[in-house]
Amino acid sequence: MRTLITLVVLIVALFAALFGGTKWSDATWTPKLALDLEGGTQLILAPKTEDNASVSRETIQQAIEVIRQRVDSSGVAEAEITSQGGSNIVVALPGKPSEATLDLVRTSAQMEFRPVLTYADPTPTATDGATADPSDPSATGAPDADATISPDGLATSEPTDGATAENSSASSDAVFSNAVSTGDDAVIRDAAATDDPTAEPSPSASAGTDGSATGPESPSDINYYVTEDVLQRFNELDCTDPKNLTGGDTADPDTALVTCDPTGTIKYILGPVEITGDHISNATSGIGVNSQGVSTGQWVVNLSFDGTGTDEFKTVTTRLQGLQSPQNQFAIVLDGLVISAPSLSPGTIIADGKAEISGSFNRESATTLANQLKFGALPISFDVQSEEQISATLGSEQLEKGLIAGLIGLLLVVIYSLFQYRALGFVTVLSLVIAAVLTYGVITLLSWTQGYRLSLPGVAGLIVAIGITADSFIVYFERIRDELREGRTLVAAVDRGWERARRTILASDAVNFLAAIVLYFLAVGSVRGFAFTLGLTTLLDLLIVFVFTHPVMLLIAKTKFFGSGHPLSGLDPRRLGATGGTRYVGRGRVATGRRDADPEDGGLSTENPLVATTVAGGTIAERRAAARAAAQGTAPHDAASHDTAPTDTPTDGSTPAERTEGND
Structure with a gap:
């Protein structure tokens, strides 16, 4: 009885949350529909460059990935982003997207190189009312000066062992080094350095003669760029929230930038822009070689700059090689997010504009980073060729037919249950009703809180779930009947049958859920909607069987109608072949x-x-x-x-004889 009360409380809480959302937020009592059922807005974007250079398919694909990152992180689900003729980009957004979402699609992505000032774990940093010192890595949660960032974004006290990274995002264990040997790099210095070791240091560029601040000493000047406002935004930033991973940041290039990496595993404070992506002349990936031309067996990314970029990069590397971690890291920022933050090899000054980024790369991650760099080398802006409302590709008629098909299937299950199990079949019917109520409530709640949209493949997943749910009940009821045939009383048969049926139900639903997970991660497009609803209803099936069907069977087993084996109960021992016991x-x-x-x-x-x-x-x-x-x-x-x-x-x-x- 306590379990049934828990289920009632859960259902009431679910719909109470929806009621509150309709009153004080933008929730609705119906789930949002996807593009194939509701229609939406379609934009056709034509890429263009400043010098009218041709745009490769790889660049178009990278632009699509940038737009998809923005759209998915903004909470819009079931969006379709494709290329048209290998040149234009078609973006179809379901429903009525907000103007902010449309701006994210229209805005061009830019690549920048900024110095890392500090970093920390992705969650908000608790300061307990005290102002943290950003120059102290322990104050912001950043690793100490001797630490590196492992591929999963967590700080470690030891250098990485070269394990393969899953992606190139925030690959802070990567390092810059010379791609081609230039002789003794130690002789290359910053233009501001002095050869006289006894010379007095020049006055700080950040302070005037009266001690007042006049400007930063360098782009890595923490005391100048990390103001109280910047530090507060950094402490409050939560990179685990997808809304903070939309990109499209148009921050002032001369100020500090507080941002995340695309995977939401780390957050950064970055200095001003020192090099823009249009100064990249080329970027490739491949197996690295040493100065003798011998293969190292490790995947690397080779990066080269044009003339202006070479001079700027020399200035940057000259300054960074004398700094401690994390100030010796140089962040590559694409669309406002840090795609990689390699550190500079000790004692390295890169004067020829040719650099090699090495680290825990595999073939896929190295290729991805190279493509991202090439995308930054060719700054693309988009002309919106058309922006129009589109009708549903399937529409309400197909949705109606899908729902009718589901109702027919449900009706057949009900008829079979009542014919096969008589009064016991009503337990199946009531369980299906509870499952339908929970499924509807959960999907509607996800539409409100997570932006989930129900597509026609998702409706198909719900229809398939009817059979999965009914199958669990049939397994349980047949186990009870088997125990009755063995001569047990109904109460004993329910207990013993549950022990045997539970293992079968768990195994069956585990297989269904595993199939849904594999399909969700391997499929693309609307097929993922089918996988999502299939996995969701499988979990709800387990919930219904454990907290409703089994407790109800325990209750009715104690009633006279079912306990005495009434012919209409579906549990008559004579009909089950247990005559005379x-x-x-x-x-x-x-x-x-x-x-x-x-x-x-x-x-x-x-x-x-x-x-x-x-x-x-x-x-x-x-x-x-x-x-x-x-x-x-x-x-x-x-x-x-x-x-x-x-x-x-x-x-x-x-x-x-007796x-x-x-x-x-």
């Missing part, structure tokens, strides 16, 4: 009587004792004869000896 129990033994509710003592009832008759060493025919004799209340007759077969000796010391007389 006689059954074959193995090894030539047949038993009469009924099982008790306690399966621990073998199910023997003290009020109606079990009588077992043994045909020692008998044939199958003799055993069947013994079963018939037991059903008629007489002892089996042995054709060879005409003797009464021995019976089990009871513990009360009575003789076989037992026979007592049974008669």
Whole structure:
């Protein structure tokens, strides 16, 4: 009973949340529909460059990935983003997208190189009212000066061991180094350096003669760029929230930038822009080689700059090589998010504009980073060729047909349940109703909180779920019937049947859920909607069976109608082949009587004792004869000896004759 109350509370809480959302937020009582059922807005974007250079397919694909990152992180689900003729980009957004979402699609993505000032774990940083010192890595949650960032974004006290990274995002264990040997790099210095070790240091560029601040010492000047406002935004930033991963940031290039990496595993404070992506001349991926031309066996990304970029990069590397971690890292920012933040190899000054980014790369991650860099090398803006409302590709008619198909399937399941299980079938019907209510509530809640949209493949997943749910009930009911055939009482059959059915139901739903997960991650487009609803309804099926169907069976087993085996209950022992309570129990033994509710003592009832008759060493025919004799209340007759077969000796010391007389 307590379990059923818990289920009621859960359903009430679910719809109470929806009610509150309709009153004080933008929730609705119906789930949002996807593009194929509702229609939406379609934009056709034509890429263009400043010098009208041709745009490669790889660049178009990278632009699509940038737009998809923006759209998905903004909470819009079931959007379709494709290329048209290998040149234009078609973006179809379901429903009525907000103007902010449309701006994210229209805005061009830019690549920038900014110095890393500090970083921390992605969650908001608790300051307890105190102002953290950004120059102290421990104050912001950043690793200490000797630490590196492992591929999963967590700080470690030891350098990485070269394990393969899943992607290139925030690959802070990567390092810049010279792609081509330029001789003794130690002789290349910053133009501001002095050869006289005894010379007095020049006055700080960030302070005037009266001590007032006039400007930063360098783009890595933490005291200048990390203001109280910047630090507060950094402490409050939560990179685990997808809304903070939309990109499209148009921050002032001369100020600090607070941002995340695209995977939401780390957050950064970055200095001003030092190099823009249009100064990249080329970027490729491949197996690295050392200065002798020998392959290192590790995947690397080779990066080269144009003339202006070469001079700027030399200035940057000259400054960074004298700084401690994390200020010796240089962030590559695409669309306002840090796609990689490699550190500079100690003592390295890159004067020829040719650099190599090495680290925990595999072939896929290295290729991805190279494509991102090439995308930044060709700054693309988009002309909106058309922006129009589109009708649903399938529409309400197809949705109506899908719902009718689901209702027909549900009706067939109900008819079969009532025909096969009679009154017990109403438990199936009621369980399906509860499952439908929960599924509708959960999908509507996800539409409000997560932007989920129901597509026609998703509706198909809901229809398939009817069969999955009904299958669980059939397994349970048939297990109960098996126990009744064994002569147990209904209460004992429900308990024992649940123990046996539970394992089967868990195994079946585990297979369905695993299939849904694999399909969700391997499929693309609207097929993922089918996988999502299939996985969701599988979990709800387990919930219904455990917290509703089984508790209800425990309750009705104690009622007179079901407990006495009424012919209309669906649990009549005679209809199940258990007439007279006689059954074959193995090894030539047949038993009469009924099982008790306690399966621990073998199910023997003290009020109606079990009588077992043994045909020692008998044939199958003799055993069947013994079963018939037991059903008629007489002892089996042995054709060879005409003797009464021995019976089990009871513990009360009575003789076989006394037992026979007592049974008669």
